[in-house]
Amino acid sequence: MTKVLSAVAWPYANGPRHIGHVAGFGVPSDVFSRYMRMAGHDVLMVSGTDEHGTPILVQADKEGVTPRELADRFNRVIAQDLTDLGLAYDLFTRTTTRNHYAVAQELFTGDWRNGYMIEMTDFVAISPSTGRTLPDRYIEGICYICGFAEARGDQCDNCGNQIEPSRLIDPRSKINGETPDFVETQHFFLDLPALSGAIREWLAEREATGTWRPSVLNFSKNLLDDVRPRAMTRDLDWGIPVPIDGWRDQPTKRFYVWFDAVVGYLSASIEWARRVGEPERWREWWNDPEATSYYFQGKDNITFHTQVWPAELLAYAGKGDRGGEPGVYGVLNLPTEVVASQYLTMGDQQFSSSRGHVVYVRDVLDRYGPDPLRYFICAAGPETQDAEFTWAEFVQRNNSELVAGWGNLVNRVATMTHKSFGEIPAAGPLEAVDEELLAAVSNGFATVGGLLERQRVRAATAEVMRIVGEANAYVSRTEPFRLKRDDERERLGTILHVLVQAVSDLNTMMSPFLPHSANAIHRVLGGEGDLVPMPRLEEVDDLDGGPGYPVITGDYSATPAWGSRPVVVGTPIATPSPVFTKFDPSVVDDELARLQDESA
Secondary structure (H helix, E strand, O other), X not given: OOEXXXXXXXXXXXXXXXXXXXXXXXXXHHHHHHHHHHOOOEEEEEEEEEOOOHHHHHXXXXXXXXXXXXXXXXXXXXXXXXXXXXXXOOEEEEOOOHHHHHHHHHHHHHHHHOOOEEEEEEEEEEOOOOOOEOOHHHEEEEOOOOOOOOEEOOEOOOOOOEOOHHHOEEEEEOOOOOOOEXXXXXXXXXXXXXXXXXXXXXXXXXXXXXXXXXXHHHHHHHHHHHOOOEEOEEEOOOOOEOOOOOOOOOOOEEEOHHHHHHHHHHHHHHHHHHHOOOOOOOHHHHOOOOOEEEEEEEHHHHHHHHHHHHHHHHHHHOOXXXXXXXXXXXXXXXXXXXXXXXXXXXXXXXXXXXXXXXXXXXXXXXXXXXXXXXXXXXXXXXOOOOEEEOHHHHHHHHHHHHHHHHHHHHHHHHHHHHHHOOEOOOOOOOOHHHHHHHHHHHHHHHHHHHHHHOOOHHHHHHHHHHHHHHHHHHHHHHOHHHOOOHHHHHHHHHHHHHHHHHHHHHHHHHOOOOHHHHHHHHHHOOXXXXXXXXXXXXXXXXXXXXXXEEEEEOOOOOOOOOOOOOOXXXXXXXXXXXXXXXXXXXXXXXXXXXXXXXXX
């Protein structure tokens, strides 16, 4: 049994999340984590809401509330959405806990103590209208290297180079379009050049495994070609104080939001261990070199997960050019793999809440339920290249694949079994056609499992649906609905037994993708309770005396094993109700009209 850390990107708490977000970090990480639990691994899946930084301040100002009030509201909204989507976190928390503050300050202090946090003067972008620091990502302009018109202040997506925002041509704020002022100010910088050799060595080790997505690996290697120290503090009054003498009492010096956000993977693991009453247990995933860790996010966050976060960890362990000693957390594991997805676009445009070009998770959950959305993301999501979401394809995949393919198979088998026997019948002698289907389903566990272990969710989904097609073809070949004579009853029982076994195993195989319907189908086949555990939203107190908040957590100890389980002859099968709902084609026009109204 391997210890597997599933480290899921932290959604930003300045508004509700849209389906593009959960296509990148949410559903892929959940499918992987659910499968790895079923395969017998000890999985720790952690994340939370990211609640510091300038965008929170900007949004709070617009609404006339405090940053904490804004973060409280959207933390709760996001946590509810992700719970209802079925994301099986061991702990989904937030970055405004006192535990997170303490862990982030310890990482920073350790990096500083080993000489990798250096004080430098730099030009920092300031919003003229607010006087606050503008994050690099909220500055846009023409790249001074390649001329790309929409380069961000931290990197150019066209040429892949790290950017100095003060050198952008015609820089502008993405928040309000104003031209930022660049002023000299003193900050702590993470000495990336002193850590680049260790990062390069780590990336070479990862490349040798052959498991990383080429786009992620190549982008990460290119980042090292022009590496420079990177500011890890900001001129802000909302964030984590800098725990260094001469800095800790400055009211407008705080950690850069991206320094503390990635620390959340560690702080959430520590919080989880404290909440289960084993405060040192997090070390099993972080200090054991045999443990593995998989980081899920969108491609725009690669820099922070293959450069900044590894640099923070290496600096804390004293493994850069300056040497040093590990702090109280010890030598912390670097990522085994950074699983970065591409973008889910809306038609040919990126999702944009500000322009009304957006589909929110909550709206899809309320109108269509979680599993049609999960299925779309699994079958057509932006795994290794950008993918388009359209309402037409959403409806088509639901109706022709979920309903007409998988749902129809479940309903036909349950209905025929109920009408003919009322229970799962015994099997008589198997014919070649029976054995072929059972072998196809059995072999599917190895094939689908191998794909999921490598985070190839789209291919895994296609393989499960291919086997569903074989099961439907088996019904057409054997025609159990025509076997009505007494002397055909044993053969009818055999066919239906084989079909119930196939549907039961396919449902197990399908459960990482579609957990809600997997539990419903389990009950259609006479099962009691749930097949797979689901997350719950729970109100908790801050462990260190701060305000309480909701967390996503769950008990996943009852997760079934990945593999076939013989169905029990004699299990009653009642008249089934359809598990999936066919959407009327008018959904497409209705949603497009709603989108036009909201963007007007």
